[in-house]
Amino acid sequence: MERVPVTLRVNGEATALLVEPRTLLVHALRDELELTGTKIGCDTSQCGACTVLVDGKAFKSCTLLAVRLDGAEVTTIEGLARDGTLHPIQEAFAEHHGVQCGFCTPGMIMAAADLLARDPDPGDEAIRHGLAGNLCRCTGYQGILASVRAAALALREPA
Amino acid sequence: MIPAALEYVRPATLEEAFAALADPDAKAIAGGHSLVPMLKLRLARPARLVDLAPLGLRGVAVAGGAVRIGALTTYDDLLSLGEEVPLPGALRDCAAAVGDVQVRNAGTLGGSVVHGDPASDLAAGVIAVGASLVLRSPSGSREVAAEDFFLGPFATALAQQELLTELVVPVPGPGEGSAYVAFEDPASGYPLAGAAVRVGPEGCAVGLTGLAAQPLRAPAVEAAIASGGDVGAALEGIEILEHDGDVEYRRRLGAVAVERALAAARARAEGSVGG
Numbered sequence: 061m062e063r064v065p066v067t068l069r070v071n072g073e074a075t076a077l078l079v080e081p082r083t084l085l086v087h088a089l090r091d092e093l094e095l096t097g098t099k100i101g102c103d104t105s106q107c108g109a110c111t112v113l114v115d116g117k118a119f120k121s122c123t124l125l126a127v128r129l130d131g132a133e134v135t136t137i138e139g140l141a142r143d144g145t146l147h148p149i150q151e152a153f154a155e156h157h158g159v160q161c162g163f164c165t166p167g168m169i170m171a172a173a174d175l176l177a178r179d180p181d182p183g184d185e186a187i188r189h190g191l192a193g194n195l196c197r198c199t200g201y202q203g204i205l206a207s208v209r210a211a212a213l214a215l216r217e218p219a
Numbered sequence: 220m221i222p223a224a225l226e227y228v229r230p231a232t233l234e235e236a237f238a239a240l241a242d243p244d245a246k247a248i249a250g251g252h253s254l255v256p257m258l259k260l261r262l263a264r265p266a267r268l269v270d271l272a273p274l275g276l277r278g279v280a281v282a283g284g285a286v287r288i289g290a291l292t293t294y295d296d297l298l299s300l301g302e303e304v305p306l307p308g309a310l311r312d313c314a315a316a317v318g319d320v321q322v323r324n325a326g327t328l329g330g331s332v333v334h335g336d337p338a339s340d341l342a343a344g345v346i347a348v349g350a351s352l353v354l355r356s357p358s359g360s361r362e363v364a365a366e367d368f369f370l371g372p373f374a375t376a377l378a379q380q381e382l383l384t385e386l387v388v389p390v391p392g393p394g395e396g397s398a399y400v401a402f403e404d405p406a407s408g409y410p411l412a413g414a415a416v417r418v419g420p421e422g423c424a425v426g427l428t429g430l431a432a433q434p435l436r437a438p439a440v441e442a443a444i445a446s447g448g449d450v451g452a453a454l455e456g457i458e459i460l461e462h463d464g465d466v467e468y469r470r471r472l473g474a475v476a477v478e479r480a481l482a483a484a485r486a487r488a489e490g491s492v493g494g
Contacts, residue, residue, distance in 0.1 A: 080224065081227035082223065084255075104220075105321075105322070123252055123325070125227075125251065171320065171321065174324075192319040
């Protein structure tokens with residue numbers, strides 16, 4: 061099948077892709093752009109491991125066709141750190157034991173970024189609700205909850 | 220899982236979209252959150268996808284006593300509307316009940332409706348609030364009441380070359396209230412039984428989902444509510460589709476969902492001055 065040119069921004073950089081229309085965003089990111097931080101978990105839009113931001117909102121990249129993203133702004137886990145300094149959400153996950161095996165972590169952090177952009181001061185209930193689309197098979201949810209709480213505080217009151 | 224090879228068409232106008240959809244192997248794509256999983260499982264194998272995103276079908280307007288919702292409006296768009304938009308409470312409840320934030324960011328109201336899932340949250344809502352669906356085709360436009368749209372599991376009144384462009388939702392009148400309550404399958408998040416109820420001075424309307432072969436309006440349940448009768452008994456007349464969960468268990472869940480949605484709708488109706 062003929063490949064289709066797609067122009068988008070990925071982690072702030074103008075990016076040109078040539079994709080088959082059936083190519084999923086997660087495959088374009090991992091296989092074409094070698095951004096392997098985004099994980100493929102269930103591959104059935106249940107687990108959220110493949111979550112990235114598209115135009116600032118969280119999406120499951122296993123359920124998006126890359127060809128439809130012409131002109132979009134995509135942010136992956138690789139795009140959060142600035143000049144070698146971790147993003148406050150990443151920092152909080154490291155600090156508060158939000159990471160066990162780490163496989164769900166990129167998706168958790170991107171979903172948390174969407175959540176905290178909407179609600180800078182979520183209670184535990186709102187955090188649980190906001191991360192309902194992300195599964196941690198280590199069941200490390202308490203650490204994740206603590207991490208997002210800490211990240212919210214850090215983003216509201218930068219040190 | 221990777222979809223089978225397909226062609227991608229990005230029409231600039233509705234006319235171009237209709238032309239592309241003349242091919243019976245073509246399939247329109249909105250948010251893609253029902254269709255892409257089916258493409259990946261190869262349960263659907265269209266030869267070409269016709270992308271509706273460029274057609275300007277996303278957005279909400281209030282005009283002529285109705286909230287007009289573009290078919291490509293996402294659940295998240297709907298939930299982000301301010302309270303000044305006179306959207307029936309049941310529709311907000313339905314949108315909030317769908318999936319997770321990632322799904323609500325992508326999934327569209329029109330896509331959900333035309334997918335015709337027998338356990339669609341939104342379907343119960345659009346039936347209960349008396350929404351009508353604007354279907355456009357090369358030969359013109361028609362409006363179908365939501366309660367007449369769903370014909371069976373994944374079967375609707377939509378023709379191949381027809382597109383749902385708008386959902387027209389009447390602005391709630393004074394003393395009207397509506398709500399949606401569902402019992403979800405904890406794994407899939409889809410309702411095992413869900414009920415949307417609208418009450419008002421002119422009576423009540425009930426939309427059910429997750430129970431029968433298609434989402435449907437339930438006049439027998441409405442009559443039971445009006446007469447103070449037994450909602451559970453009224454549900455006996457509905458043939459329950461076998462999928463997850465015991466049939467009689469789901470029927471009982473349905474009765475509880477109706478009772479709870481009714482109570483919430485009545486609470487909202489109290490003191491409601493209308494949209």
